[in-house]
């Protein structure tokens with residue numbers, strides 16, 4: 173099986189990686205079912221990357237249907253250590269305009285029907301999630317994005333993750349604004365939580381496509397609006413991915429974050445109380461601690 177240290181999860185509008193050479197497609201099965209699609213592995217600027225479209229090619233899966241556990245497990249099993257998510261988002265503030273990019277630093281969970289953890293059936297794990305995005309990978313993405321002189325990039329912001337698939341009401345959108353949220357989408361959770369449980373560095377390039385439905389002078393969000401703005405945004409996201417490939421250290425020991433040891437103090441269950449078959453099932457994630 174080919175391996176890659178960097179994984180890219182493509183969101184709306186990003187279903188394949190441009191400028192990828194030596195491309196191989198791999199179909200992976202996991203204890204949590206099949207991922208959203210086959211994973212493409214190849215080289216971007218000489219660096220190995222794995223690419224997975226979260227909604228599947230053809231955009232077949234709505235946010236609630238995305239097999240997030242299978243997606244993160246599959247990337248981990250390919251040796252991925254860094255996951256870069258590319259996502260379309262609505263803006264909840266005037267100065268984050270459509271076609272701008274945001275590297276968010278916080279998350280607020282408004283999902284209702286998602287599975288939030290890998291661990292169940294006799295293994296209880298409480299990982300720290302105060303900083304949901306990897307600060308080290310976010311900084312590298314920000315530096316790469318800032319090299320695009322024709323694009324406005326915002327450092328930081330709170331991404332509120334709603335259930336969907338319908339967009340928000342005006343009452344919801346205005347409430348999120350009052351609560352201090354900056355951007356809105358439907359997919360960063362549980363992806364970020366599962367990446368943390370898999371001890372992966374995880375960060376997002378959020379592509380602003382609309383002002384949701386709160387803005388008095390702008391039309392409320394529609395799929396047509398999202399798709400039009402995404403065409404430009406996704407090109408810029410691809411440029412960032414090519415650039416960041418050069419900056420990510422091959423050896424994660426050089427990273428200044430704690431993502432690679434996120435479970436070191438998180439396992440609550442007595443080692444002697446964990447059934448053998450559960451240890452076996454989760455060995456990809458916790459073998460080094462058991």
Ligand SMILES: CSC[C@H]1O[C@H](OP(=O)(O)O)[C@H](O)[C@@H]1O
Nearest residue numbers: 183184235259260357358359398
């Ligand atoms: C097509 S607009 C709504 C859709 O776009 C975002 O997806 P992604 O984060 O995968 O780019 C949003 O979360 C919704 O799923």
Ligand SMILES: Nc1ncnc2[nH]cnc12
Nearest residue numbers: 260261262356357384393
């Ligand atoms: N306004 C919005 N709400 C939720 N998800 C989105 N994705 C893009 N725009 C969005």
